[in-house]
Amino acid sequence: MAVVASVVHLCSMGFSEKCLRRAISFEAERGYRNIFGRSRRYNNFLPSKILTLCFRTKPNFPGKMLEGVAGYEKESVLMGYNSLDDLFDNARAREKLRENIEFDVSLACKQFPSITLGYFPTVELYDGTTHCSGSREPLAPENLKGYLPSPVDANWADPNCMYGPTDTLYAEISNINSSYLLEEKFKESPMYSRSPSLETEAGNDLQLTRGESCCSSSSQTQQTAVSVAEFLDKSISCISGLTKRQLSQLENSGFYTLRKLLHHFPRSYADLQNAEVEIDDGQYLIFVGKIISSRGIRASLSFSFLEVVVACEIADIEANSECVVNEAESRRRKIYLHLKKFFRGARFTCQPFLRCLQEKHKEGDIVCVSGKVRTMRCKDHFEMREYNIDVLKDEEDSSVYAKGRPYPIYPSKKGLNPDFLRDIISRALKTLPINFDPIPKDVTQDYRLLCLSDAYIGIHQPTNLNQADLARKRLIFDEFFYLQLGKLFQMLEGLGTKIEKDGLLDRYRKPELNSTFMEEWSCMTKNFVKALPYSLTPSQLSATSEIICDLKRPVPMNRLLQGDVGCGKTVVAFLACMEVIGSGYQAAFMVPTELLAVQHYENLLHLLEKMEEVHGKPSVALLTGSTPTKQAQFIRKGLQAGDISLVIGTHSLIAEKVEFSALRIAIVDEQHRFGVVQRGRFNGKLYFNSISSKLASASSKDSQKSDIVMAPHVLAMSATPIPRTLALALYGDMSLTQITDLPPGRTPVETYIIEGNETGFEKIYQMMEEELGGGGKVYLVYPVIEQSEQLPQLRAASADLETISRRFPDYNCGLLHGKMKSDEKDEALRRFRAGETNILLSTQVIEIGVDVPDASMMVVMNAERFGIAQLHQLRGRVGRGERKSKCILSASTTTSLNRLKVLGKSSDGFYLANMDLLLRGPGDLLGKKQSGHLPEFPIARLEIDGNILQEAHLAALKVLGESHDLEKFSDLKAELSMRQPLCLLGD
């Protein structure tokens, strides 16, 4: 009825029947098909719009608008996913994911051939499965007795290599990884010469050149035709044909030099070849198509919108699957994307504004569009409300379109037109001298790298994704290589003789040289080891040896101790403290929470009680924000006077008032919890205090004079290989020690993923009953403390206390959360540890470091609210003793169950951290910025490019081995000084 009424109404306004019919069909095509079913929308929308149009000053406008109904034209192709999250939105992927979680990795890599997943050492966690490679005992055999649990080989981790070329968690991934395949291809090829070079001619994607007998001898002085620094640091004004306006536009956007311009890397590539796609609602897709209309429409007095319709052609999967067809015959179908932007407010409805909007998009332009699609009611019509649109070059431009090259999509830069930017970059590429490269040729050959000029061409104008991948590898290599080179160069500069310099490089090449036999440890350390109620694991022993070796050097150590949850890092840190205390110095142990500080303090006191007294025991103090003022004053005095040899505390340790007499080591536990700046302050302060204190020299009679001015050693500890930690390992000039095994007797925690509905909870309560009945202790972890009206689905710790106490009347329940006072928290944990409470309802305050070895079950409520790495940390609170433990992850949404399954499949923190990354989606693959105050890697992703980092490290050692001062490699030295701050080079 309403439709009829509208039609009558429109007829009365003088619209012809034909026009009206077209209007209706137009709306229907545009997705307003429901006008015949539900007339309200039509009733409101169509008449009001046509009414408005009738009163426009330009009477031909409505007619023009209606004409737009017909004739969607030819277009083009492409699609793919942009983020890994979107992969999982896809129904097919979801299904596969359900079948097997491994699928997501291979799928992800297929979608992103330019990703190289890093190699991580396999962490063999449980008894009897530890493989030992390159093992060496840290103890002289005769001194082993009493220290080693059994004659097992120590598993040595290369202190500076995160990634061993051992079995990889990602064997499956690397099998499909393009660069891996290419490398394999090289090896098989009779032409294999380890030096791929880019053939810039389209079509020839890769050519292997026979090595000119390893070309330049490594000892030869390096010569390149053009000095790289000279070329790359030229002003962009050298690009021909730039107008003054363009020049200032580019400079205002930060593109002063060719280097800046060439380092503006594409964030992704549109692959014009790939037309296979099934479109699901909610997917993030990229299409290439032709704009067939662009309209700014005033819908009411205060509401307008822009609608750009892009027609695309995609492979018709349904039709093609019915009969087997070859590529040429495969059927195509047209789809129409309606890109919409809405504007509310009267000022957005004026004609000039709308005209300006619609003119931004020209009909006939070939564009690349990306965004989330929403199916419209009309078949083959899709809506995109948040989208990116890039105008591609002319359809006729053969290099881009017809030949199907990957089309680079650049991140926006201060509103510069992407087309303009693409054009300028391509002009800059034309100025590149052939074969120019500051890195010696034998290095590029050894690591199968493209030469620099080819890498720039390959990243900006690849002829296929393999080329882009090779180019990316080279550019990432450079980022890591100069970093490593700078770091080592600086260290060499500090040494006097050639022998010393060679010695240093050797230590980096052969990590086993970086450890100290146990008989060389101080008496205090040895006594502490004897007092332990357990034997150290091989990894703990080798980690301690490595650290002690550093402590004996006259240069400050900066080391990251990394190991999975519960592997026993704390005791290694204690041993490092004992070593410096044993030589007459002080140690500070900083942790992120008071709870942890108290725990470590009590644990240490307990261990010291059992220690044999030879020359006195270390005096230990606890200093946190809750330490009473008088007591804190007393502790500070003790530290200043040197009466206290070890202080454990929170960030109060870095307060200005705290001064040390002779601080030699600072341990920073879970260091990523502290900001980088905070940590730096800690370091700086300690340095200042250690020199300022006159007592330092007095209390260390046997110390060298140089000791007084030395900054303290820093040992950071972390259980998670998070990117920032890795970045610190690089930028903070840190070496790495890994603990790769767990104490004996541990069994993997059984993990259950249960839906948090009524039946689910009933099951969970039953399991709890069984566990408690068997003498176990249970953690219940909640995402929030109090129930919230906004998020009623979240279970809250405080609110659940009563429910749980009622449900388990025979057991005592405790509560622990961040809002409690410090002593209340300690008391809650103490009671749980002592067995006075059997169930502890807690928030994630227990996530880091809390150690109750006999806690045997954990239930995480609303587990979907936690990240995978975080859940792994939480789960690490159980299974810390010999008792078999369980962890139940209860999810309130069915969709999150799959994501959580990954925890059921692995207990390896490295693997899970990477899965976390893959499942969360890495965002911009080529242009992601590192967070925090760190220098940025423009394209390297520390999480996945670890293997390249290792290669870069070896290459830097090789180059410096040939020329300590880089005099033989003048271009390289010049380039290094451009990339690294000069002060770092000691110039």
Ligand SMILES: Nc1ncnc2c1ncn2[C@@H]1O[C@H](COP(=O)(O)OP(=O)(O)OP(=O)(O)O)[C@@H](O)[C@H]1O
């Ligand atoms: N060699 C060992 N043999 C037996 N038990 C050990 C050994 N080393 C440490 N432990 C015990 O293992 C538990 C976990 O150790 P610790 O708290 O040091 O782990 P962690 O690596 O710091 O873990 P997290 O990252 O979770 O804080 C402690 O109860 C500790 O006493």
